[in-house]
Amino acid sequence: MVPMNIKIGIIGMGNMGEAILKGLISNGFERGLLSFFDKMLERRQEIAKQYNVAASGSNAEVVKNSDYVILAVKPQDIEVVLKDIKLVQKGRVIVSIAAGTTLSRINSVLGGSANLVRIMPNIAAITGEGACGIYISPGLADNDVKNIVNIFSTIGKVVILKDECLLDIVTGLSGSGPAYVFVMMEALSDAGVKLGLPRSIARLLAIQTVMGAAKLAVESDRHFAELRDMVTSPGGTTMAGLKALEDKRFRTAIMDAVEAATKRAKELSR
DSSP states (O other): OOOTTOOEEEEOOSHHHHHHHHHHHHTTOOGGGEEEEOSOHHHHHHHHHHHTOOBOSSHHHHHHTOSEEEEOOOHHHHHHHHHHHTTTOTTSEEEEOOTTOOHHHHHHHHTOOSOEEEEEOOGGGGGTOEEEEEEEOTTOOHHHHHHHHHHHGGGEEEEEESSTTHHHHHIIIIITHHHHHHHHHHHHHHHHHHTTOOHHHHHHHHHHHHHHHHHHHHHOOSOHHHHHHHHOOTTSHHHHHHHHHHHTTHHHHHHHHHHHHHHHHHHHHO
16 A cells, blocks of 8 residues: 555656556545646646646656656656756655666766666556566665555556666566567457457457466466466367467567567667
8 A cells, every 4th residue: 555645746647657647546545645747738638637636837846746756758758857857856766667777877867866766567557457677776765665666566566676687677578578468369369360250259259368367377376387288188179279389489489579678678778
């Protein structure tokens, strides 16, 4: 549960910024303790009306009115935001979700701050079922760490990482991972249509199959291989399907995708 006596500000109201705002409100956080800013006036007005939260007039105003500031902006925009808040960020905890932007780079613009956190969430945060990897700069108070974990638990599961470089792997796995799953779902649905199912039925079955399999994995402590074997009878239909996947190097392709995305995340961090 997020403490009700802290003030949280969000800069940037794209998908992730809105997901965090929605998660906080849905979990009972007081609207009066929230503030936000987006550089697009129309977007500010839209969010303020939809969530009944007053929009701030600038990046700096958000920081002045907050204990915890979440920078939910794209990597190409973060330096401008950091320069805007440099003179007013002292004493606040600054949380960045900008992919590929290291804490050392953020520090270099802010002029040296120990109160930094870097987070890699994923798009499923929109539904409250996201996955967040968190790296916390050394020296952050235990109470601040607890509050950060509680804040981001409103949009999904949270894992704390001991090394910042591990965020690149999180980016490749869970950050980019929903796209890999959507491709698989699309392929399942298209296969059903190709073989004669109506599109609406094939789509429903693809979605429910993935959702059900994920729920089974959540509720079981069995290894993924054991869960796979629960579906696979000797000489049966699933075995035939699995052989086709192995022939096409499906498992290797997924592992290669995570590795390629991780490599790209490392490149962006340099």
